[in-house]
Amino acid sequence: MSAALPSAAQDYKLLLKKGQWFSQISPALQSRLLEEATVHKLMANQVVFSRGESFNGLFAVINGMVKIVGYGANDSGKESLLALLEAPEWFGELSFFDKQVRPYDAWAVADATILQLTPHALEAILKENSDYWREFSLLLIHKLRMTYAVIEHALVSPTISRLAYRLLMMVNNSAASSPIARRVLTISQDQLAHFLAVSRQTTNQLLKSLEQQSVIKLHRNSIEVLDIQALEALSEGVVS
Secondary structure: OOOOEOOOHHHHHHHHOOEHHHHHOOHHHHHHHHHHOEEEEEOOOOEEEOOOOOOOOEEEEEEOEEEEEEOOOOOOOOOEEEEEEEOOOEEOHHHHHHOOOOOOEEEEOOOEEEEEEOHHHHHHHHHHOOOHHHHHHHHHHHHHHHHHHHHHHHHHOOHHHHHHHHHHHHHHOOOEOOOOOOOEEOOOHHHHHHHHOOOHHHHHHHHHHHHHOOOEEEEOOEEEEOOHHHHHHHHOOOOO
């Protein structure tokens, strides 16, 4: 990863406070994280960490997008898209808690800016106040709740509902403390197909159907949401 920039992490405090986890932790921990964090610029496809590597820190996306990728239990080489992370999302917490090697890859989709809290910085913060462990655990708990919600929805819902649910998650930015309601989503049809575990052809057909109903408008590598209420109804299984 690139060397740290002279930019102060404090410059991004307001952005980070829009995130659910950072907005919930104590002002004291917020301040310590920003004091210790370093800022890094990433080029497209630059790796933050790779599967099998030792823990190299906790990270937050400031701008751009970071892709989380797995390869299956047998390392078959077949890429599995696990998440697309945007500001102000944090990532890399699993190895922070269990001290095991990284279970997946993380790399920049395009040029991006991230914050890093090194293992040394995190250790120093926790030595000052061991109660901070509970606040760090909220990050893990939030992601666990979100994961269960996605799994539950996927098990009982038809593909069109799963597609609507995935788009709604991006519209409202699941990492944010309050809905941001973005209208243009930066995601390709291939990426959506990975998330839904269906073919690109099926994904394209479903998206075209939503476009014909004026629910969305398709652009190159992005989707514009025109009718959020219709998406909500579809995500709940109400098919027009």
